[in-house]
Amino acid sequence: MELNSVKGMSGQPDxxxxxxDVLIAGAGPTGLALGIDLARRGVRALIVERQDRxxxxxxxxxxxxxxxxxxxxLGVLDAIRAVGGDYPVTARWEDGRITGTEVMIERVDxxxxxxxSNAMMVPQFRNVEVLHERLTELGGSVLLATELTDFTxxxxxxxxxxxxxxxxxxxxxxxxxxxADGGRSTVRRALGTGMSGPGRLELEPGAALLADVRISGLDRDHWHRWELPQGGFIALLPLAGTDLFQSMIAAFSEAPDPSPEAVRxxxxxxxxxxxxQVTDVVWTSVFRPKVGLADTFRTGRVFLAGDAAHxxxxxxxxxxxTxxxxxxxxxxxxxxxxxxxAPDTLLDSYEAERRPIAERILDTSTRLHRSRTLRRGRDLHQLDIGYPESPLTRELRTGLPEGxxxxxxxAPDAPCHTPDGKAVRLFxxxxxxxxxxxxxxxxxxxxTALAADPALLRIVRAGGPDPDLIDTDGHLRAAYGDGPAVLLVRPDGYLALAAPAAGATTAVADTLAAYTGTPAPQPAA
Known part of the structure; x- marks a missing residue:
């Protein structure tokens, strides 16, 4: 299969x-990840993609x-690792020679x-290939060259x-x-949903040219960068798992010519x-850096996600x-x-949770863009994202220590063991x-009083008289505290409920009832 030329991976069915159940417009990472999650839940989803690949x-x-x-x-991390890699150090060039190097992507143990704990480099075309393969494995598919033209x-x-x-x-x-149809979302425009703040404005005048190229005579051990006297820069990043470099040329006051000859x-x-030395130009694109946030992420039965929303x-x-x-x-x-x-009103929490996160991350990326700093640290890892103000969140404990x-x-990971000595992680x-x-x-x-569908809820005891997990090395205690307590972890890995040991059954039953819309079962007297 030729790189960057994946065609016909999901043909039209007879x-x-x-x-x-769900129609998804757009087969980028957002639409494919959502399709995978729905497929494993037995939800009938159809993904349509206007491009033919x-x-x-x-x-x-x-x-x-x-x-x-x-x-x-979602079951794709091993496959993603197989096609990804680490970011190399950045080499600065002047007058045809490397004048210095620096670590742009901070490494964290x-x-x-x-x-x-570290950002992984995965070319997006490899990313979507892996996601697509997982979707197909779960019985889903993408209809390529199929455009959503209108809806009511x-x-x-x-x-x-x-x-x-x-x-x-x-x-x-x-x-x-x-x-999930991108920054120029057809669906968002059809809804008439506006973009707030500077959403219709460029971050700055000018445009950049992206290209995936093959280059001879340039080492693949560095992320190469040239600062330009008139402002702007050129960067050449060796793409993990390929023989390609990603070229970013930020040197244009007007939209540049994206032809291979112009790239060279x-x-x-x-x-x-x-x-x-630029022996092949595989793909090119022109972009103007912009920022924007949709005024709403939900209109009736229509949701905006990914670049369609921010x-x-x-x-x-x-x-x-994001x-x-x-x-x-x-x-x-x-x-x-x-x-x-569950009641349809549960879906209102999507906007309540994700729009503030998107707004915060937009501020971060915009600040970095304008600062011109190259260093990227753990504050970008998104591990600190949470939903403490969500209408779905219930913290019932008191007197918690700081931090x-x-x-x-x-919900953090923690290595544990089962009672028979088998190693198991909380993840x-x-x-x-x-x-x-x-x-x-x-x-x-x-x-027994919870009477929950096993497909909906799994109960795991850590400690106590009949544990399912043994905190052998204290990692669980370090991450979650000493207890006793009950913690309800949502399917997306965030704590929905934290409650004291006393009255735990009622607290859990009431919380689950809020999610499913069914009356909470009452514990035996």
Missing amino acids: TLPTAV LSPGARGTGLQPRTQEVYED PTPAAPH QDADGVTARLCTADGTPHTVRAAYLVA AAIAAHTHLTAE IHSPAGGQGLN SVQDGYNLGWKLGLVLRHG ALRAGDR DVYRGPHFTLLALGDTDLDA
């Missing part, structure tokens, strides 16, 4: 569906540690609580009109529509390389990661509504589409 180009290359945790849960919605669903590869119109009915000429004009500067590698986590947040909620009878894990926080326990109830120490939890 009969297109006329009804699905999965997205080419390296584009965004950085996968932050939190997204790696998401990918581990892993810990028991955060085993994925009513109280019960969305009626969407599609145009297939041969120009044939097709109508499909869905309970919900998710727009621009590299030759601003570096010591000759045009002949547009980032590439500085800091935040956009793709986008994937949009899909991860929305997927389990759609699953609860469509498969477990203690609280409801709304990310192994959490993996899957279910909630996990973690009972710490000796609680009055009555599991």
Whole structure:
């Protein structure tokens, strides 16, 4: 398979569906991650992509540690690691020679609580290939060369009109529509949803040229960078797992010519390389750095996710990661509504949780863009993202020490053992589409009174008289506290509930009832 030329990976079926649970517009990382999450929940989703192939180009290359945790849960992390790698040190060039090097991507040692501790370089075309393969493995598919042209919605669903590869119109009915169709989202524009703040403004005048190229005579041990006298820069990043370099040329006051010849000429004009050394130009794109935040992430039965909801500067590698986590947040909620009878109002929490996060991360990426600093640290890893102010979050304990894990926080990992001595991580326990109830120490939890669907809830006791997990080395205690307490971990790995040991059964039952919309079972007297 030629790099950056993935075509026909999901052909048209003999009969297109006329009804699905969720229609997803766009087969980038956001749409594919959401499709995977829905597929493993038994939700019928249809992904349509207007292009005739999965997205080419390296584009965004950085996968932050939190997204790696998401990918581990979705079952793709091993495959992603196989096609990814570390970022090399940055080499600064002047007058045809390297004048200095620096570590741009700060390295952080892993810990028991955060085993994925560094950004990973994965070309985006490899990213979507891996996600697509996982989607196919779960029985899902992407309809390529299929465009969403129009839609209407009513109280019960969305009626969407599609145009297939041969120009044939097709109508499909869905309970919900998710727009993952990029910064120029057709769906967002059809809704009339505006972009707040500087959303319609460029960060600065000018444009940049991205290209994936093959170059001879340039080492692959450095991320090469040339500062230009008139402002701007050229950077050449050797792409892990390929023989390509990603070229970013930020040197244009007007939209540049994206032709291969122009790419070669621009590299030759601003570096010591000759045009002949650029032996192949595989893909090019012109972009103007912009920022923007959709005024709302939900309109009736239509949701905006990824770049359709927020547009980032590439500085800091935040956009793709925020986008994937949009899909991860929305997927389990759609699953609860469509498969477990939860009320539609649960879906309002998607905007309540994700829009403030997107706004905060937009501020970060915009600050980095304007600062011109190259150093990237752990503050960009997104491990500190949480939902303490979410309407879904309940913290019932009192007197917690400063820095203690609280409801709304990310649930950390911790190596443990089963009673028979088998090593197991908490991330192994959490993996899957279910909630996990973690009972710490000796609680009055009555599991039989909860009567929860095993596909919805798994109960794990750590400590106490009959434990499922043994905290052999104290890592669980270090991450979660001494207890006794009960912690309800959401399917997306955040603490929905933290409650004291006394009255634990009632607290859990009430919380689950809020998610499912069913009356809470009462514990035995």
